[in-house]
Amino acid sequence: xxxxxxxxxxxxxxxxxxEWRGLLADCTDLDELQKRLSAGxxxxxxxxxxxADSLHVGNLVPLLALRRFxxxxxRPIALAGGATGLIGDPSGKSAERNLLTxxxxxxxxxxxxxxxxxxxxxxxxxxxxxxLNNADWTAPVSFLDFLRDTGKHFSINMMVxxxxxxxxxxxxxxxxxxxxxxxxxxxxxxxxxxxxxxxxDLQIGGSxxxxxxxxxxxxxxxxxxxxxxxxxxxxxTNADGSKFGKSVDGAVWLDPAxxxxxxxxxxxxxxxxxxxxxxxxxxTFLDRDQIAELEKLHEENPGRRExxxxxxxxxxxxxxxxxxxxxxxxxxQILFGGGLEGITESIFREIAxxxxxxKVQKSEFEGDGRSMVDLLVDAGLCPSKGQARKDIQAGGxxxxxxxxxxxxxxxxxxxxxxxxxxxxxxGKKNYVVVSVE
RNA sequence: GGUAGGAUACCCAAGUGGCCAACGGGGGGAGACUGUAAAUCUUCUGGCUUUGCCUUCGCAGGUUCGAAUCCUGCUCCUACCA
Numbered sequence: 001x002x003x004x005x006x007x008x009x010x011x012x013x014x015x016x017x018x019e020w021r022g023l024l025a026d027c028t029d030l031d032e033l034q035k036r037l038s039a040g041x042x043x044x045x046x047x048x049x050x051x052a053d054s055l056h057v058g059n060l061v062p063l064l065a066l067r068r069f070x071x072x073x074x075r076p077i078a079l080a081g082g083a084t085g086l087i088g089d090p091s092g093k094s095a096e097r098n099l100l101t102x103x104x105x106x107x108x109x110x111x112x113x114x115x116x117x118x119x120x121x122x123x124x125x126x127x128x129x130x131x132l133n134n135a136d137w138t139a140p141v142s143f144l145d146f147l148r149d150t151g152k153h154f155s156i157n158m159m160v161x162x163x164x165x166x167x168x169x170x171x172x173x174x175x176x177x178x179x180x181x182x183x184x185x186x187x188x189x190x191x192x193x194x195x196x197x198x199x200x201d202l203q204i205g206g207s208x209x210x211x212x213x214x215x216x217x218x219x220x221x222x223x224x225x226x227x228x229x230x231x232x233x234x235x236x237t238n239a240d241g242s243k244f245g246k247s248v249d250g251a252v253w254l255d256p257a258x259x260x261x262x263x264x265x266x267x268x269x270x271x272x273x274x275x276x277x278x279x280x281x282x283x284t285f286l287d288r289d290q291i292a293e294l295e296k297l298h299e300e301n302p303g304r305r306e307x308x309x310x311x312x313x314x315x316x317x318x319x320x321x322x323x324x325x326x327x328x329x330x331x332x333q334i335l336f337g338g339g340l341e342g343i344t345e346s347i348f349r350e351i352a353x354x355x356x357x358x359k360v361q362k363s364e365f366e367g368d369g370r371s372m373v374d375l376l377v378d379a380g381l382c383p384s385k386g387q388a389r390k391d392i393q394a395g396g397x398x399x400x401x402x403x404x405x406x407x408x409x410x411x412x413x414x415x416x417x418x419x420x421x422x423x424x425x426x427g428k429k430n431y432v433v434v435s436v437e
Numbered sequence: 438g439g440u441a442g443g444a445u446a447c448c449c450a451a452g453u454g455g456c457c458a459a460c461g462g463g464g465g466g467a468g469a470c471u472g473u474a475a476a477u478c479u480u481c482u483g484g485c486u487u488u489g490c491c492u493u494c495g496c497a498g499g500u501u502c503g504a505a506u507c508c509u510g511c512u513c514c515u516a517c518c519a
Contacts, residue, residue, distance in 0.1 A: 270473070272474085273474070301472090302472070303471075305474090382466095386487080387482085390466085391481090393481090394466085394467040394481070395468060428467095429473075
């Protein structure tokens with residue numbers, strides 16, 4: 001069956017690819033979809049509502065799935081929800097949300113769109129990706145036209161049976177507004193428009209999108225008289241039961257201004273042992289052999305954490321680029337106890353951006369220098385001088401990653417790095433950078 | 438309203454005239470081991486100008502050379518009785 005389209009011979013079987021990665025949660029008609037995908041390039045889409053000015057790691061699974069489809073020779077459409085974002089998707093939400101203002105939404109669309117565009121190839125000749133905004137075709141439609149042309153095809157009886165609506169209707173306390181109730185129609189409208197205008201026959205999304213996707217398929221059948229497919233990706237769960245995508249500082253964002261590359265790297269390296277192979281399959285583009293090799297290494301010696309390192313490296317490189325990934329690794333080595341030999345000022349400044357900083361006057365270090373105990377209290381590492389002394393005696397205090405043993409020690413200007421920094425550490429991972437002015 | 442009991446450090450909880458900055462457990466800090474894991478072990482856990490000093494045992498007074506501990510009053514809690 002080769003030669004339908006040039007380059008088609010090399011197309012990989014995306015369904016089997018997703019299946020072994022564990023990325024196939026559900027599909028409206030797997031056999032038929034498989035046939036369509038094998039017969040030639042299929043156009044597919046996935047929507048991302050701009051609820052914030054950046055996407056987060058939780059958005060990666062569907063986003064990378066679009067990329068996987070493109071690599072397999074299909075045509076992905078990344079859809080920014082300029083219209084749907086105004087309304088708010090009730091799926092998976094237990095309570096009504098506040099509406100975003102038009103200004104915030106506009107800024108969010110900007111941010112999200114630029115991120116979406118980085119993962120797809122828009123220049124490819126055979127199957128270039130598309131970036132669209134559903135406000136473009138939704139905003140011009142009048143309310144009356146929408147009710148007549150689209151609303152008419154929806155039965156309330158069916159809509160209230162959808163899980164996202166049903167759970168909210170049963171909860172008398174939160175309820176659901178007419179606005180959010182209508183969300184499903186807008187998303188269905190998107191699918192129908194995309195099928196009509198862009199031959200888009202497949203929608204993918206998280207498993208919580210099932211109801212919205214099937215609503216769209218129904219609308220496609222009714223208005224376009226053309227079959228459409230839905231495929232959902234699994235919800236990512238952590239083995240320890242916590243919510244995926246959260247670190248101690250909150251959500252892990254793709255925007256480096258919100259989550260630094262270093263923290264992003266740390267997020268992945270801290271993956272639970274039980275999840276690491278699963279995540280390599282979910283998130284990376286490593287092939288079966290490479291992952292099998294990492295799995296073998298992980299089982300032989302989990303302590304070396306080869307799989308974790310590779311996962312963190314792959315993900316940081318994918319999102320932030322090679323240079324940032326390298327710097328994150330170096331910063332990690334230093335912040336986890338490595339010596340400061342050979343450190344450059346630029347790497348130190350990277351580190352300074354990751355840990356609390358405190359400013360001290362240069363004059364403090366003249367003469368006999370500043371007492372270590374006082375400095376620890378000023379830096380906020382120790383709550384009292386007594387505690388600071390105890391910590392030093394317990395061997396828990398480090399200056400520039402060298403253990404301090406004398407509770408009466410003083411810090412002099414000669415200890416300054418680059419003539420203006422000190423790296424203070426208490427215990428394994430409490431760092432403060434002291435910067436001298 | 439009556440009777441009985443209680444209020445101790447971040448939490449639980451011993452202590453009932455000097456040996457009490459106050460047992461023990463939890464939580465937390467640090468150390469060892471380790472894999473930036475888990476478990477385990479050690480150690481610290483009121484403050485300071487730290488071989489000592491100061492402030493703490495519901496609040497306010499009092500007795501005493503000396504009080505978390507005894508007395509008086511107050512506040513709050515719990516139980517049983519009305």
